[in-house]
Amino acid sequence: MMRFPTRQVTLAGMFIALGVLFPVLFHAIGAGSIFLPMFWPVALATFYLSLPVAAAVALITPLLSTLLTGMPPLSPPIMHLIMVELIVLASITGYLHHHHRWGLFWSLAAGLFFSRIALFVATVPLAELLGLPPALTSGIMVIKGLPGIILMLFIIPVFVNRTTHRRLF
Numbered sequence: 001m002m003r004f005p006t007r008q009v010t011l012a013g014m015f016i017a018l019g020v021l022f023p024v025l026f027h028a029i030g031a032g033s034i035f036l037p038m039f040w041p042v043a044l045a046t047f048y049l050s051l052p053v054a055a056a057v058a059l060i061t062p063l064l065s066t067l068l069t070g071m072p073p074l075s076p077p078i079m080h081l082i083m084v085e086l087i088v089l090a091s092i093t094g095y096l097h098h099h100h101r102w103g104l105f106w107s108l109a110a111g112l113f114f115s116r117i118a119l120f121v122a123t124v125p126l127a128e129l130l131g132l133p134p135a136l137t138s139g140i141m142v143i144k145g146l147p148g149i150i151l152m153l154f155i156i157p158v159f160v161n162r163t164t165h166r167r168l169f
Contacts, residue, residue: 008053015045019061023071032071036148038062039115042086043108043152046094047160054094058086076130081141084122089115103169104157112149116142 022037031037038061045057062083065071072078093111096102102110120138127137157168 002052004050004053008049011048012045012053012057015041015049015057016061016064019057020065020068023065024069027071033144034147035151036145038065038072038082039086039089039112039145039148040152040156042090043093043111043156044160046090046107046111047097047104047156047164047166049094051091051094051098054090055087058090059083062086077126081119081122081126085115085119088118101167103167104160105153105169108156109153112152116145116149 018041019038022040023032026032026035026037042054042058042061046054049057062072062079066074066079072082089111091111092114093107096110097104097107100107120142123138123141124134127134160166161168
């Protein structure tokens with residue numbers, strides 16, 4: 001049985017709460033899927049938490065958000081797509097940062113890149129199932145979040161660096 005320090009569990013709860021709250025705020029102003037508000041707390045969690053705890057945050061956040069707010073929706077299965085993306089984001093970013101000592105920017109960039117690839121791959125069968133053009137639907141889903149990704153790449157590494165004094169690059 002794995003034991004996690006109280007600090008890890010407390011921070012995980014905070015990141016999950018932020019992952020539920022941010023989308024509500026962003027969707028209230030119509031900027032939800034463009035700025036990827038659920039991704040921000042999960043991305044931050046990868047730098048402050050161990051890899052298993054950050055992965056748990058990535059798994060629990062969309063589930064809890066769906067249960068509490070109805071976002072992301074279960075049908076069409078957007079929640080499932082976001083869950084895949086967030087787990088890939090947390091796993092890749094956390095692994096590269098904690099185990100290979102990549103800088104904040106590069107580990108986050110790699111995690112975001114591979115989460116977008118996972119979204120593209122996961123969207124293809126879903127689009128076919130819904131009778132939508134697979135490549136076009138997948139491409140639109142990937143491109144739609146680029147403003148949020150660009151902002152995350154500029155803001156998150158600087159924030160983490162200022163709060164923990166870790167390498168940016």
